[in-house]
Amino acid sequence: MKLSPEEKRIMDKMQPGILTVDGFLGNDTRNLHEILQEDAETIEAYGYTAEDIGKRMRYFTERSKEAYEEPILIDQKYLVQQDIWRGKVVCPFPHKGLYTKADIHLKNIENNIEISWTPLNIHFIEEHGFFEGKGSKHRIDPETIIKALF
Amino acid sequence: MEILYNILTATIISGSLSIILVIAEYFFANYGDCKITVNNKKEIVVKGGGNLLNALAENKIFIPSACGGRGSCGFCKVKALDGAGPVLPTEKPYLSASELKDSIRLSCQIKVRQDIKIHIPEELFNIKKFKAKIVEIIDYTYDIKGITFQLLEPNTVDFKAGQYMQLETPKYEKSKQVISRAYSISSIPDIKDSIQLIIRRVPDGICTTWVHDYMKLGDIVNLVGPFGDFYIRDTEADIIYVAGGSGKAPIKSMIEHFAKYQSTRKMTYFFGARTTKDLYLTEEFQEYEKTMPDFTYVPVLSAPSPDDGWTGKTGFIPPYFKDYIRDPLNTEAYLCGSPGMIAAVEKELINLGVAKDKIYFDSF
Ligand SMILES: Cc1cc2nc3c(=O)[nH]c(=O)nc-3n(C[C@H](O)[C@H](O)[C@H](O)COP(=O)(O)OP(=O)(O)OC[C@H]3O[C@@H](n4cnc5c(N)ncnc54)[C@H](O)[C@@H]3O)c2cc1C
Numbered sequence A: 001m002k003l004s005p006e007e008k009r010i011m012d013k014m015q016p017g018i019l020t021v022d023g024f025l026g027n028d029t030r031n032l033h034e035i036l037q038e039d040a041e042t043i044e045a046y047g048y049t050a051e052d053i054g055k056r057m058r059y060f061t062e063r064s065k066e067a068y069e070e071p072i073l074i075d076q077k078y079l080v081q082q083d084i085w086r087g088k089v090v091c092p093f094p095h096k097g098l099y100t101k102a103d104i105h106l107k108n109i110e111n112n113i114e115i116s117w118t119p120l121n122i123h124f125i126e127e128h129g130f131f132e133g134k135g136s137k138h139r140i141d142p143e144t145i146i147k148a149l150f
Numbered sequence B: 001m002e003i004l005y006n007i008l009t010a011t012i013i014s015g016s017l018s019i020i021l022v023i024a025e026y027f028f029a030n031y032g033d034c035k036i037t038v039n040n041k042k043e044i045v046v047k048g049g050g051n052l053l054n055a056l057a058e059n060k061i062f063i064p065s066a067c068g069g070r071g072s073c074g075f076c077k078v079k080a081l082d083g084a085g086p087v088l089p090t091e092k093p094y095l096s097a098s099e100l101k102d103s104i105r106l107s108c109q110i111k112v113r114q115d116i117k118i119h120i121p122e123e124l125f126n127i128k129k130f131k132a133k134i135v136e137i138i139d140y141t142y143d144i145k146g147i148t149f150q151l152l153e154p155n156t157v158d159f160k161a162g163q164y165m166q167l168e169t170p171k172y173e174k175s176k177q178v179i180s181r182a183y184s185i186s187s188i189p190d191i192k193d194s195i196q197l198i199i200r201r202v203p204d205g206i207c208t209t210w211v212h213d214y215m216k217l218g219d220i221v222n223l224v225g226p227f228g229d230f231y232i233r234d235t236e237a238d239i240i241y242v243a244g245g246s247g248k249a250p251i252k253s254m255i256e257h258f259a260k261y262q263s264t265r266k267m268t269y270f271f272g273a274r275t276t277k278d279l280y281l282t283e284e285f286q287e288y289e290k291t292m293p294d295f296t297y298v299p300v301l302s303a304p305s306p307d308d309g310w311t312g313k314t315g316f317i318p319p320y321f322k323d324y325i326r327d328p329l330n331t332e333a334y335l336c337g338s339p340g341m342i343a344a345v346e347k348e349l350i351n352l353g354v355a356k357d358k359i360y361f362d363s364f
């Protein structure tokens, strides 16, 4: 399908060197709507919604703030550490909002799955169902995050 | 998920139409000279066709922007009194109902096609764009650099200790366009012909990657500013400072300024860091304890490693406040850190009796 002007505008903003060094699409050759669709299907197959995943990420992000950038064991199962940088980053989708620059690292100590995300990732997933393109350093693989967080 | 449906309902017709409009505008649009009247007192004449944010900047009026005019930060608001055309769909997400009613617009989205009248806050007239040369780069830690910029044009600056500048990062291998980021000034206001910034590397950061891996002595860059209302209030109150990492930049400017005038104010600076690797400018701040009899520098490590041999304070900072505050009602605080850190510090200071409105902060 041909890209709508809106999808094109968003994908242009997602290119490397526009809003962030590496952009948001990695080396994925699919269009944005295809990326969104496939990831939506994956999480549906596991019986979750993007909102469920976002809510869980937000929970660990908030809880780990209690440790002021030191590692913290949450619910006896998740080792979480957060680096908070200065400044805020914008979303490539057209709307108002700024997201803290931070990196949250989580290890599920039962199955040893490790995953990292940023506050922008939480917003992407909750509001846009966007997990980033394949090959993007900050892509949140839906399957991995479900296994890590639930 | 609304966006997914918007995208899927795209039509080839709308795509082609917008291409035709762009081509038509390129070949046929000639808006001639347009007059921009600012605050009913300054008139500038520009060639029509560009956006208002750039037209103003070319005429040395700098409206704050965090996205370089790409319509994604919502910082570049001005009150458009006349001639700005209809509000665009790209602006609407950033404007509240009351702003829309009040004719507030995003200046980067307004095309100058006719005479325009706008209103901006008076203080924006003091903001300048400086061409500057990088004359010193100091590695303070493994991820923090201090960079001194000699101002070339204009060649002096007036600012208050605690304010910040926007640094424009040039296009480089990893950035297709000029981007700008805010950095607190770490040098003192008395030095007018140069400024220092303290910049911490952010992994995969577009500006900090340039600063840490590409920038070199002699490079010429643009700085815009000064901005911000985080500065020392003109009182004689005792002061508690709390800031770690690159948050030291504005506090350094404030304390060095006091040191220059051998201030006798009672001041305590708590510098939070993880390990000794994250400490910097320690000797310099200990030196200020000698110039200023009532100044104390208190580095606190949250996770010293056994090899650090650290004998100083450890853990969280707030429990230490009670030992350093002598009169809470006559104490101000200046904090620079993450919202979580600021909330915890503010809570403890208020517990000890410091007035909430005397706690000033620059939140990450
Ligand atoms: C008033 C003010 C004063 C400041 N003063 C200072 C100062 O004195 N010193 C200092 O060092 N800093 C300061 N800052 C911060 C500074 O402005 C920059 O924000 C900071 O240096 C990072 O900029 P950057 O371009 O390197 O990062 P950016 O490229 O803008 O952002 C990087 C961040 O974006 C996110 N991100 C990137 N790619 C992705 C992706 N694909 N998916 C999800 N998330 C992603 C991550 O969270 C990453 O950490 C200040 C900020 C403000 C507002």
Ligand code: FES
Residues within 6 Å of the ligand: B053, B064, B065, B066, B067, B068, B069, B070, B071, B072, B073, B074, B075, B076, B106, B107, B108, B109
């Ligand atoms: S400059 Fe960022 S929205 Fe206009």
Ligand SMILES: [Zn+2]
Residues within 6 Å of the ligand: A091, A092, A093, A095, A123, A124, A127, A128
């Ligand atoms: Zn968004």
